[in-house]
Amino acid sequence: MANQTVLGQQTMVPEEPGEAYAMGDTMPHAAAGQGYPMEPEYGVDGSYGEPSCGCGDSCCDGECCYSEWPCDEVLIDRGWWRALRQKYRFRHSSIDGRSIGRGYPLRGTSWLNRPYSFGLETGGFMMASRISSNNTRNNDVLLAASLGWDWDHYWGTQFRVGWSTPELHSNVPSTQVPSNNVLMYDLSLMYYPWGDSKVRPYYRFGLGMTDIDFITPAGIREDNTMFSLPIGVGIKYQTKRWVALRAEAADYITFSQNSASHMQNFTLTFGMEWRFGGRPNSAWSGPRRECDW
Template sequence: MNLPKWNWIAMVQAACLVALSVCLVEAQQPDQVDGQPYIEDIEPLPKTMLQAPTVEVQAERSFETPGSTEHWFGGFGRGQYAHRFDMMHKNPDDPARYIGFGQPLIGTSWRNRPIHADVFGGTIMLQNLIPGEIDQAAAFFDGVRLGYDFDHYWGMEARFGFAEGRLIYPSNTAISGKSQLILVDYSMQFYPWGDSTWRPYATFGLGAAIFQYDDEFGRTRDQTQVSMPFGLGMKYFIHQRIALRFELLDNVTFGGTDAQSASNFSVTAGFEYRFGGKNPSYFR
C-alpha cells in the first residue's frame, strides 16, 4: 500500500501514544496480594468526629438544687426560705424536700406513709386550779394522736390526752382529792429540716381543756376552758411505718369561773405508726 510519507509518520506517532497510555494505566493499577484485591489505605477520621457530643450532668439531680444554707432556717434572700413554705414538694425527686443539718432520707420518705397514729405518755405539771384553795401535783399524762403530713415541711394532727392529778387543799392538809384533765385539740407542725432522719418540729394548736375535780367541801366541779398547746418536738425515722417521737409542750388553758388560766407543761415520748399514701420511690 502506497501511503504518503507523512501518513506513515502520523501512524507511528499514534501507535506510540497508545502504547504509552497502556503502560501508564498498568503502572497506576495496584498489585494484588494473595489473590485479594488491594485496598488503598484511607486515613481514619479523628475520634472527635466519630464520638457523639456529651453533656456533663449529675445523674442524681434532675433540676436546680437550692443554695447552701449557713444555719438551720436558711436565708431570706437566697431562695431557701421559700422552699419551706411553698407546700408544693410533690415530686419524689425534688431536691428541696430536705434542707438543713439533718441527714436526708435516701430511697424513702416520711410522705411514703403520710398518715400517722400515735400513742404517747409522760408527765404534765398541773398548775393550781384556785390559788390558796386548790393546788395540784404533777401527774402522769398519756393519750393518742392522729395526724397527716401533707408536705415535707408541714403536717397537722388531732390529739386526745388524759391526766389524773392529786389535789391539795392548803386550808385543810389532812384531806386530799383527785382531779381529771382531758385535752382535745388540733395543731399544725412545721418541720424546718424537711425530709430528714431526725425531724425537729415546732407545733401550735387550739382546742379545749376539760377539768373535773372536787373542792374542799366535797362538791364536784366541772370546767371547760379554751386551750392552746405550743412547743417543740423531735421525730426519729426507724422504718416507713415506725417512728419515735419526743415532745415538750406548754398546754395553756384560759381560766373560767371555777379555774384560773394556767400553763401546764408536759414532757412526753411515744411512737408513731404510719400508713396510707401511694408509697412512691424516692430516688435520692
C-alpha cells in the same frame, strides 16, 4: 524608645506619639506578641507612675490606701438580716424542695409515702399554777394518743388527746369527791423546718380544750371545760419506713372559766408513731425499681 523605671520595673516608653511597642517589650497590660500605644497613668497628685486611686482614697508607698468611708457614701450592711430571714422563714416544698440538707435527708423513701400516723406517748404532766385558790398543784403521769397527717414535706396536722390524774387536794371541807381527771384534746398545725429528713424536728401550734374536775372554794364539785392553746417543740426519728420515735415538750396555756383560774400545764412526753397510708405509683412498684418505698 526610651527606658523608664515605673514601680521598680524597666519599661520601654515611646518617645513619639503613636510609636508602638515592639514584640518582646515589657508592658504590664499588653498581651504577649501584640503592640499597643503607651498611655501614661497618673496618680491623684499628678505624679507619673503612681496608681490612680478612687475618690476619698490616698496613695502611699505606691499603693492605694482606701478610706473606711469613701466620699459621702453611707454603707448599711443588711446581709445579716437577709440571712436571718432566710434561715428562720417558713418553708414549703413548692419553693424549697424536699429538704434543706440537714438531719440525713431521706433517699429512696419519704415521710409522705405514708402521710398518716398514729402515735402513743407517755411522760410527765406538770402544773405551773393552781386551778383555784383552795387546791394544791400536783404532777402526774400523762398518757397521750395522736392522729396525724403530713400533707407537705414541711407541714402537717395533728389531733392529740392527753389524760392525767393529778391529785388536787382541797383545803375546803366537802362531802363530794372529785375524780381529779385532766383531759386535754387539741388540733395542731405541725411545721418541720428541715423537711423530709430522717431526723425531723418540729414545732406545733394549736387550739384545744382542757377538761378538769375539782372542788371549788365554795366546797362544790365542778367540772370545767376551758379553752387552751398548746405550743410545743419536738423531734421525730425514723427507725423504719413505717415506724418513728418521737419526743416533745409542750406548754398548754389554759384560760380561766367559772371557778377555774388561768393555768399553764407543761408536758414532756416520749413515744412512738406508726406510719400508714399512701400507695406507690408505677415508678415505685415496677419490677425494675431500685429504691425502697
